[in-house]
Amino acid sequence: MINDYKPKKAIEYASQDINEDDIKAVIKILKSDFLTQGPTIGKFENAIKNYVKVKYSYATSSASSGLHIACIALDLGPGDILWTSPNSFVASANCAIHCGAKVDFVDIDPKTYNMCVNQLEEKLIEARKKNKLPKIVMPVHFAGQSCEMRKIRELSHDFGFSVIEDASHAVGGEYIDQKIGNCKFSDISVFSFHPVKILATGEGGMVLTNKKSLADKMRVLRSHGITSDKSEMYERPKNEKWNYQQIILGFNYRMTDMQAALGISQLSRIDQFLSKRRKIAAIYDEELKNLELLTPFQNKNTQSSYHLYPILITPENTKTNQIQFYKKMWERNIFVNIHYIPIYLQPFFKDLGFEPGYCPNSENYFKSVITLPLHYSLSNVDHEYIINSIKEILL
Numbered sequence: 448m449i450n451d452y453k454p455k456k457a458i459e460y461a462s463q464d465i466n467e468d469d470i471k472a473v474i475k476i477l478k479s480d481f482l483t484q485g486p487t488i489g490k491f492e493n494a495i496k497n498y499v500k501v502k503y504s505y506a507t508s509s510a511s512s513g514l515h516i517a518c519i520a521l522d523l524g525p526g527d528i529l530w531t532s533p534n535s536f537v538a539s540a541n542c543a544i545h546c547g548a549k550v551d552f553v554d555i556d557p558k559t560y561n562m563c564v565n566q567l568e569e570k571l572i573e574a575r576k577k578n579k580l581p582k583i584v585m586p587v588h589f590a591g592q593s594c595e596m597r598k599i600r601e602l603s604h605d606f607g608f609s610v611i612e613d614a615s616h617a618v619g620g621e622y623i624d625q626k627i628g629n630c631k632f633s634d635i636s637v638f639s640f641h642p643v644k645i646l647a648t649g650e651g652g653m654v655l656t657n658k659k660s661l662a663d664k665m666r667v668l669r670s671h672g673i674t675s676d677k678s679e680m681y682e683r684p685k686n687e688k689w690n691y692q693q694i695i696l697g698f699n700y701r702m703t704d705m706q707a708a709l710g711i712s713q714l715s716r717i718d719q720f721l722s723k724r725r726k727i728a729a730i731y732d733e734e735l736k737n738l739e740l741l742t743p744f745q746n747k748n749t750q751s752s753y754h755l756y757p758i759l760i761t762p763e764n765t766k767t768n769q770i771q772f773y774k775k776m777w778e779r780n781i782f783v784n785i786h787y788i789p790i791y792l793q794p795f796f797k798d799l800g801f802e803p804g805y806c807p808n809s810e811n812y813f814k815s816v817i818t819l820p821l822h823y824s825l826s827n828v829d830h831e832y833i834i835n836s837i838k839e840i841l842l
């Protein structure tokens with residue numbers, strides 16, 4: 448125990464780890480012929496594909512753009528509804544709005560903070576009666592822990608919806624001994640490589656699927672709706688090598704080669720990243736278990752990537768409350784955070800008609816949660832300082 452230890456700079460809740468190899472990989476691209484649309488993108492896509500064991504993978508400019516083209520590939524449009532978790536980043540819902548569809552929310556399980564599959568089932572039964580079934584259900588693997596995908600897949604067969612996994616938090620996470628992102632129980636999965644997540648490419652994301660038709664559509668959507676694959680063109684050109692065709696309306700949602708190179712380099716260290724994250728989480732679990740707070744519950748058949756480590760400070764059993772705790776941690780230069788404000792409480796979604804009280808579990812959770820710092824470059828002394836600070840505040 449280091450009594451007078453003070454961190455040199457603020458301890459962020461999340462941060463990327465960039466080493467010399469990462470830097471060299473990006474510089475190599477800067478000195479090469481292609482900054483974008485070059486060969487490195489495909490290499491990164493293959494590396495991720497082999498890592499999670501999925502058939503098709505396409506890099507995107509972000510997870511948000513990936514979620515958007517995933518929805519379009521599944522034909523989400525006006526008159527359709529997408530259901531997701533309120534305990535997520537706004538992008539999980541915005542993708543549906545961008546398609547002209549409606550969005551609705553299924554409350555969370557108070558244990559895992561993921562979409563509750565029992566409530567999902569009940570809501571589906573009600574929706575069927577009213578002829579308002581969702582076209583897509585988007586579970587979000589909150590903090591890196593998988594949702595109950597087997598059950599969600601079963602429901603998708605019974606009620607006829609498609610499944611997009613928002614796996615932004617969950618690169619490297621596992622469900623029933625297989626890597627999240629392999630789409631065993633879904634149509635499409637989407638990863639984020641924002642620097643706060645498991646792997647960093649600056650901005651960046653990836654869409655993954657085992658279905659060729661969805662893969663082809665997302666590949667084209669990512670790049671303006673343009674194809675240069677002759678088999679996809681409307682009128683086959685003879686031997687016009689220069690020919691390309693815009694066959695649908697798409698976007699520039701591409702990743703650059705600089706980002707892909709960084710991604711490949713980062714992916715080569717993913718086992719290190721994950722084991723450090725899991726070690727930090729295990730130390731938190733152990734050190735905090737006798738305090739008046741709740742550490743994150745882990746389902747037996749999951750192995751979290753630990754993007755986040757949320758604790759609950761519940762007013763009934765703690766001498767402090769969430770907001771006081773938050774302030775006291777910030778005073779100590781520990782920049783804890785809150786994940787998430789239920790999406791439908793955002794002013795934009797309130798304007799769409801959502802009201803407070805809609806998903807009580809998510810709201811209770813939101814009023815108690817604090818995200819503790821957890822990232823690869825968190826030093827042992829900083830980690831100890833965080834734990835000691837929590838004890839000082841709570842004991």
Ligand SMILES: *Cc1c(COP(=O)(O)O)cnc(C)c1O
Binds near residue numbers: 512535536616639651
């Ligand atoms: C970060 C995040 C996104 C968006 O990722 P970007 O790559 O920043 O677009 C989407 N969903 C969830 C759950 C996220 O945490």
